[in-house]
Amino acid sequence: MEGESSSHSEDKLYTCSTCGSGFNQSTDMGRHKCNRNRESPCGQRGNTGNRFHYPSDQETNRFGHTGESPCGQCGDTGKGFCYPSDQEIHQCSHTGMSPFTCPLCEKRFTRFSNMLRHQQVHTGEKPFTCSQCGKGFTQSSHLLTHQRVHTGERPLTCCVCEKRFTESSALLRHKRVHTGERPFPCCVCGKGFAESSILLRHQQVHTGERPFSCSVCGKGFTQSSNLERHQRVHKQLHCSDSAAITAVNQIRG
Template sequence: MEFVKEEREENKRIKHEEPETRRIKHEKQGEFVEEKEENEESSEIEVKNHFKTGGKPSHCDRRFSHPSLLKRHERIHSGEKPYKCSHCDKRFSHSSSLKKHERIHTGEKPYKCSHCDKRFSVSSNLKMHVRIHTGERPFKCSHCDKRFTQLANMKKHERIHTGEKPYKCSHCDKRFCDSSSLKRHEMIHDGKKIQCSNCEKRFNNSSNLKTHKMIHTGDKLYKCSHCDKRFSQSGNMKIHERVHTGEKPYKCSHCDKRFWNKSNLKTHERIHTGEKPYKCSQCDKRFCDSSSLKKHERIHTGQKPYKCSHCDEIQ
């Protein structure tokens, strides 16, 4: 605990001396840059505290304004992780990373959305979620006019233009532009897939199989917090709960209309784009949604599924 106390006290002192986001002069260029906190979870350590004065690490040329910042940085080189989770064996270089991790165990979600009742364990997730309500898409593709709420989604999209496929299958030479497509593909090679005992569907892990089996068993573990309705999948429960909360997070990019779920938004946007992906198997007529196609095809089949409860008339 002495590590936590020491770092906390030092952080207080630094905070008192300088603003939270400190503007510092770059050693070589003489320009001001933002000093960012080191984060062991990010793929690239963004430490830009390059000073002429202050501590210099023994492993690299970076310089720091305070001994504590130098000490924090040097843990990257030494691999030292003095902060241990009190719930599991995971260790961390920084107390802030430990605090963030421990919320997984405690279930603490201190960051609440100002537009709905949704809560988050980390502020960055709240920031991304709020964009659903505001419609803000700060990340624009450098090749076309498409905009995105998340940087990762923009990068994935840009690979359509560049043709870049950084994810290579470990079993064959096939390459993919995103990790989820690679994962789906690698299941073809994986001979240890678990098959559902009720149907021929196969799964790469037992948890996915368990969720799927609820369709057959009728188990509905997820109960709506507003009414007695139950669901076999948490995703379906979340969509249903929006009926109670009035939350419509999906906004049309062409007009002001908003929707409970993504599929309804997708169907609606086809009115604007003119896209009609559903083609009749009997004629050349096309439709923007599957229900309209189904309704139309009854003209050809003569099917009349709706029977009057008072007489024998079928419509």
Template sequence: QPPPQGQWWKRTRPGQECGKHKCRFCLYSSNRKSHVTTHERIHTKEKPFCCSVCQQTFTQKVHLQDHERIHTGEKPFTCDLCQKRFALKINLTAHQRTHTGEKRHQCGVCGKRFNESGNLVTHLRMHTGEKPFKCITCGKAFTRSNYLKTHQRKSHEGERLAGRTPVGDVGTKDSLSGPLLEQDQ
């Protein structure tokens, strides 16, 4: 029987023991204590790994190492077809789909397909009319965060410089799901 919604757990095969190390907060378990320690940071919000350049914090050392490439400019992952380089393997994988034409994410309304789920989420806002990124200065709303940032720069730059408009993200993303969002088709 599945655990309560929102709970983490380790799936086991019939007759297989659960992991000997168990999460203190949910049903997740693992045979590796380090996996449970890392997992528990989801619950505790602990982020013990800190970037020495910008002070952003991370739950795992590997995530800090990936982040540090932003500052160093290191791009160790190269596309075999076009030689374009990437800091993260996941970005290389997404890029490689541009060569194959693979588009795994399909709009449930109009059938249009996308190679990245984020592009589908943005596209769905055309159908729903949703504009989750709102300017706190004038109230105008946008479908994309970069549209909001452009608006703020062009429309409120003088106000921001005068200290009347806070700097930073002022909108929030939502997560669309359900029949509109058909993935991995």
């Protein structure tokens, strides 16, 4: 939030007097100031000790402990919600309604925040930058995962073999080694695969697609690794031809 809001503070309605960060809403600026001061003006949860900047945050936390759902329940699943907006978003999963549309490609989304994140695909914007190597990311969570490359941190552990991972998706894929789960079946032959990328590669067997072509002879391959291996043949032949030409020239000379 802080990194995003400070980039164009001159276009914002509210400005932090301490650091100059800009915000469109006064509540966002208030939350920002509390984060800087590490204060929690609106109370503390007695059971957990968590502190909150706003009454709404404290209420949300309380509902998590009491199970209360003051704003209604889903008629299909019985799931409760603290706020009407959360219930409306959840209902979209049942109705299939996606009220937010990307103006560039017309892709639809259930959440406005998801649409904004998607638009970075079109703009190329990567507002989250690694301080170590300068690589940019569209989401702060992606930056956090990337930074573990530099720190060597592997906070996620397999409960079966205790192998450690930097991200949850890698841990999930690894767990299938133990469970034997193959959640990605081929729609043509029914063969199952542990990863979607392996399924896509397999489907080329049925379609005959060979998306990787040699720029020298035009031969096609299903995998980039096979193309790289093939191109070494041309390189070796080129080196052999060059050596033969050199030898002939030396003899003539």
